[in-house]
Amino acid sequence: MSGDSLSFPLPLTRFEADSCEATNLYRELRKPLLRYLVCLGLSADEAQDVVQDAFLSLHRHLASDGSQENIRSWLFRVAHNGARNRQHSYDRRFGKPLDPDLDSIADGATPEQVVLEKEKLRRLGKAILLLTESERECLLLRAGGLRYREIAEVLEIPTSTVGDTVDRAIKKLAEKCNV
Amino acid sequence: MCDFSGRLVAWMDRELPDNEAADVERHVRDCLECRRRVDAYEKVSRAFVAYFDAAIGEKRRRRLPRWLPVLLSGAAAAAVLLLVFQPANIEQIPVQPRVADAAPAVVLETETAPRPVKKVHRRHVIAPTKTPSTNWALAEPSIQIAIPVEAIFPPGAVPEGITFIADLSMAADGSVQGLRLQQ
Numbered sequence: 005m006s007g008d009s010l011s012f013p014l015p016l017t018r019f020e021a022d023s024c025e026a027t028n029l030y031r032e033l034r035k036p037l038l039r040y041l042v043c044l045g046l047s048a049d050e051a052q053d054v055v056q057d058a059f060l061s062l063h064r065h066l067a068s069d070g071s072q073e074n075i076r077s078w079l080f081r082v083a084h085n086g087a088r089n090r091q092h093s094y095d096r097r098f099g100k101p102l103d104p105d106l107d108s109i110a111d112g113a114t115p116e117q118v119v120l121e122k123e124k125l126r127r128l129g130k131a132i133l134l135l136t137e138s139e140r141e142c143l144l145l146r147a148g149g150l151r152y153r154e155i156a157e158v159l160e161i162p163t164s165t166v167g168d169t170v171d172r173a174i175k176k177l178a179e180k181c182n183v
Numbered sequence: 184m185c186d187f188s189g190r191l192v193a194w195m196d197r198e199l200p201d202n203e204a205a206d207v208e209r210h211v212r213d214c215l216e217c218r219r220r221v222d223a224y225e226k227v228s229r230a231f232v233a234y235f236d237a238a239i240g241e242k243r244r245r246r247l248p249r250w251l252p253v254l255l256s257g258a259a260a261a262a263v264l265l266l267v268f269q270p271a272n273i274e275q276i277p278v279q280p281r282v283a284d285a286a287p288a289v290v291l292e293t294e295t296a297p298r299p300v301k302k303v304h305r306r307h308v309i310a311p312t313k314t315p316s317t318n319w320a321l322a323e324p325s326i327q328i329a330i331p332v333e334a335i336f337p338p339g340a341v342p343e344g345i346t347f348i349a350d351l352s353m354a355a356d357g358s359v360q361g362l363r364l365q366q
């Protein structure tokens with residue numbers, strides 16, 4: 005470390021405060037957003053693009069003094085609409101199962117455990133294909149850590165419907181997977 | 184089928200009003216059938232996340248995200264703040280809003296420091312997990328805080344590979360008085 009130094013006064017500017025907020029949201033929500041978009045049928049590259057666009061929109065939203073209320077559901081709604089705009093990708097979401105890297109799931113487990121785990125996830129993959137569009141979207145948003153109220157805002161449906169849908173979907177998966 | 188079965192998932196997700204949640208919690212404690220159901224719903228919820236994480240992992244290896252180099256350079260340019268203050272003062276120091284904003288990036292390098300709380304809401308589980316101690320008494324008199332450079336400076340303002348040591352001056356009441364960066 006050389007002796008070069010510089011001082012600047014506190015507090016942070018509005019730009020810096022917004023950057024902090026956006027950075028925190030990026031760390032917290034990037035992965036759930038990617039997971040949500042890939043599961044809607046977007047390719048990994050398309051999902052990355054949509055997430056990038058969503059965070060650019062967030063930056064503009066914060067810079068223009070946009071409301072910071074319900075910002076998590078706001079981000080998911082922007083990403084959800086971005087996925088819908090890529091209609092071709094969105095339409096293929098029920099066409100074929102995803103291609104998860106099952107080998108990466110059971111790192112460090114015994115060979116028997118790996119086989120069992122892979123089999124369980126294959127069954128789950130088939131069961132997920134049996135879910136309705138709404139059930140799948142609700143479960144994906146729930147997996148992203150959203151509350152039922154937030155899921156309702158993203159999908160523009162009543163909160164009570166979200167509760168019923170999540171309940172039905174979880175029971176369906178548990179039954180089909182026989183866990 | 185048990186009368187409570189329709190509310191188990193909502194209870195797990197902490198979506199029930201407090202009084203209803205307490206009823207379900209009491210019931211789950213006593214009802215073996217419902218405990219098994221909650222256990223199955225927990226397992227399938229975790230497997231659901233694992234399945235899609237694996238789907239993302241597989242595709243990520245095919246092509247790296249196009250902004251990965253930017254993220255890596257940002258991480259390499261992480262600024263390290265070294266705060267030195269007396270342990271006896273820790274409990275009296277009010278948390279500054281700006282420090283709170285950067286909370287997820289904070290790394291407290293002491294064994295007794297509480298872990299940052301993730302914002303994602305928790306679900307009910309049958310066996311309650313131990314919560315970390317909230318005792319703020321620190322074993323070491325110093326704290327290192329790593330703050331990614333993009334959280335402080337506008338994008339592109341700091342060249343790749345540059346790091347700073349920042350000395351933070353604090354008043355007796357814990358308020359921040361000034362920040363001096365040394366390269």
